[in-house]
Amino acid sequence: MKRVLWWFMAVITVAMYAFNVQRHYFLCDDSYISFRYAQNLIDGHGLVFNPGEAVEGYTNFLWVLIVAAGMVLRLPPEILSSVIGIGSGLGVLGLVAWFTAKRLSWDHPLIWAAPLMLASSRTFAMWSSGGLETMFFTVLVFGAILRFLHERTQPDRFWASALLLAAATLTRPEGGLFTFILGCFFLGDVLWRKRTLQHLLAWSSLWFALVGAHFLFRYATYGAWLPNTFHAKVNGLWWSQSFEYFSLYLSDYDGIWYLWLALVPLAFHRAQKLYATSLFVVLAVVYLCYVGAIGGDRFEFRFLVCIYPLVFWLIAEGIRLLTSWEGIPEDVALGLAHIGVLAVAVVTLAGGIETEAQSHPTIASAHHMRAYANRRAREGKFLGDLVRSQKLPANTRLCVGGAGAVPYYSGLYTLDYHGLSDAEVVKSKIQRRSLIAHEHRAAPAYMAEKEIHMYDVLGRLVHKHVDGPKKALARAQDRVESLNRKEKGNLVARCRYVEERFIIYASTLTKSDHQRLFGHIDRCRTHFGEGP
Numbered sequence: 001m002k003r004v005l006w007w008f009m010a011v012i013t014v015a016m017y018a019f020n021v022q023r024h025y026f027l028c029d030d031s032y033i034s035f036r037y038a039q040n041l042i043d044g045h046g047l048v049f050n051p052g053e054a055v056e057g058y059t060n061f062l063w064v065l066i067v068a069a070g071m072v073l074r075l076p077p078e079i080l081s082s083v084i085g086i087g088s089g090l091g092v093l094g095l096v097a098w099f100t101a102k103r104l105s106w107d108h109p110l111i112w113a114a115p116l117m118l119a120s121s122r123t124f125a126m127w128s129s130g131g132l133e134t135m136f137f138t139v140l141v142f143g144a145i146l147r148f149l150h151e152r153t154q155p156d157r158f159w160a161s162a163l164l165l166a167a168a169t170l171t172r173p174e175g176g177l178f179t180f181i182l183g184c185f186f187l188g189d190v191l192w193r194k195r196t197l198q199h200l201l202a203w204s205s206l207w208f209a210l211v212g213a214h215f216l217f218r219y220a221t222y223g224a225w226l227p228n229t230f231h232a233k234v235n236g237l238w239w240s241q242s243f244e245y246f247s248l249y250l251s252d253y254d255g256i257w258y259l260w261l262a263l264v265p266l267a268f269h270r271a272q273k274l275y276a277t278s279l280f281v282v283l284a285v286v287y288l289c290y291v292g293a294i295g296g297d298r299f300e301f302r303f304l305v306c307i308y309p310l311v312f313w314l315i316a317e318g319i320r321l322l323t324s325w326e327g328i329p330e331d332v333a334l335g336l337a338h339i340g341v342l343a344v345a346v347v348t349l350a351g352g353i354e355t356e357a358q359s360h361p362t363i364a365s366a367h368h369m370r371a372y373a374n375r376r377a378r379e380g381k382f383l384g385d386l387v388r389s390q391k392l393p394a395n396t397r398l399c400v401g402g403a404g405a406v407p408y409y410s411g412l413y414t415l416d417y418h419g420l421s422d423a424e425v426v427k428s429k430i431q432r433r434s435l436i437a438h439e440h441r442a443a444p445a446y447m448a449e450k451e452i453h454m455y456d457v458l459g460r461l462v463h464k465h466v467d468g469p470k471k472a473l474a475r476a477q478d479r480v481e482s483l484n485r486k487e488k489g490n491l492v493a494r495c496r497y498v499e500e501r502f503i504i505y506a507s508t509l510t511k512s513d514h515q516r517l518f519g520h521i522d523r524c525r526t527h528f529g530e531g532p
Helices: 002-024 031-044 062-074 077-102 109-119 121-128 134-153 159-171 176-189 197-222 228-231 239-254 259-268 271-294 302-324 330-353 366-388 405-410 444-447 470-487 511-518
Strands: 397-399 413-416 462-464 492-498 501-507
Touching: 002 077, 002 109, 002 121, 002 330, 031 062, 031 077, 031 366, 031 405, 062 077, 062 159, 077 109, 077 134, 077 302, 109 121, 109 228, 109 302, 109 330, 121 302, 121 330, 134 159, 134 176, 134 302, 159 176, 159 197, 159 501, 176 197, 176 271, 228 302, 239 271, 239 330, 239 501, 259 271, 271 302, 302 330, 302 397, 366 462, 397 405, 405 413, 444 470, 492 511
Parallel strands: 397 413
Antiparallel strands: 462 501, 492 501
């Protein structure tokens, strides 16, 4: 019976993960920011968004280097990033099963309990794709935590967890928070004479040497100790937004019914198992406080993924403990545990319907991110084709709100309207709290200073022929008038028709300069009697 259950749980876990990855696969528009930095690096321009402008508009240094290495080997970043992400997701599932097996046994069916619940999650599966470093960071952090626990039994072998934590920190800055917490637990071991001070110093020194070298590189390259994205995204405490973020998660996944199970092991575990349980709980709670302080994230539950292995292992362990009371026959307890695990997995899977997140105004859902990135990729490729066919000048300078796929595929100079890759825009005053990483805005005067030719004032540049330009151009003119009035700017809404597409934008150019640069492209009124 146990063997049948083992194989049933293993097969259904892998099948569930494959199903959810296929169902929720996408590439996030922000992933193209990393691709652009990587492309400029291998082209000899350095780690820059625009050649000649040293601004750190990324927070995933190691990920960018990996993508760049893949480009050197002629591996498309869209494919490479997905392969690494999906592989990292499988790695997380395997590590969770391995950790459980070390505490139970390899033939115990419940080693697949936590992996099954993870595989049932839309959030876990979708961020195995996305083109970002999310799942790669998760496998590094969780691997470091498990290695840290293993090193307590072999005090002389402390270097592996330090290396993994350094790699995690170079992948995402939150790795430093996990390192700090583990360092505190290491110090506790020293005080309780479980490990030595020399080992703690050596462990810390290895991490500081690697991460410190990156800090020195950052300052030498960009003239700043923190990435530009920090100033773009972190603008003070924002508890009200984080309340919405966490409330949406509980609503989407009905988490209130089962998340409490993560605390059960604290009450039931004995001393020899309580250390790991306490470590998992502390890591999760402190990290959630951090996420709450910064207001969560613009993207649906992305920042929660790195603690998913900890939380779902605790939930699975809580179910096992609650169904293993003394006097209950082993087969009955095992059956009850599997019923509990499958119930949580079904509830988690039901969260994949995306009812709430899909329509939330401040948190982008998987559906929204997929549709937006696909549209922007089409725009970027269209503009790139125009440049290569010499129908659009190669020195055209853009300003866009979503500075990912459009600049990557077009290859054109691009000012990020929200300042993720511009050190001046992030200095702008925030008028009101709105969307994380979208609160700073490039003023019309700054666009003029940067000689911007095309600003996607409508959030998109390329419009279909069948739509006609009239309504879109009217919206662009209204938006431009509002910006000019508020910011005392001189933007002008313009429209061009090429390759059966309308390009609608705002420009800082004078009429004569605009005619000189784009005069060879038909104005919209040539075909429909509309537009300047």
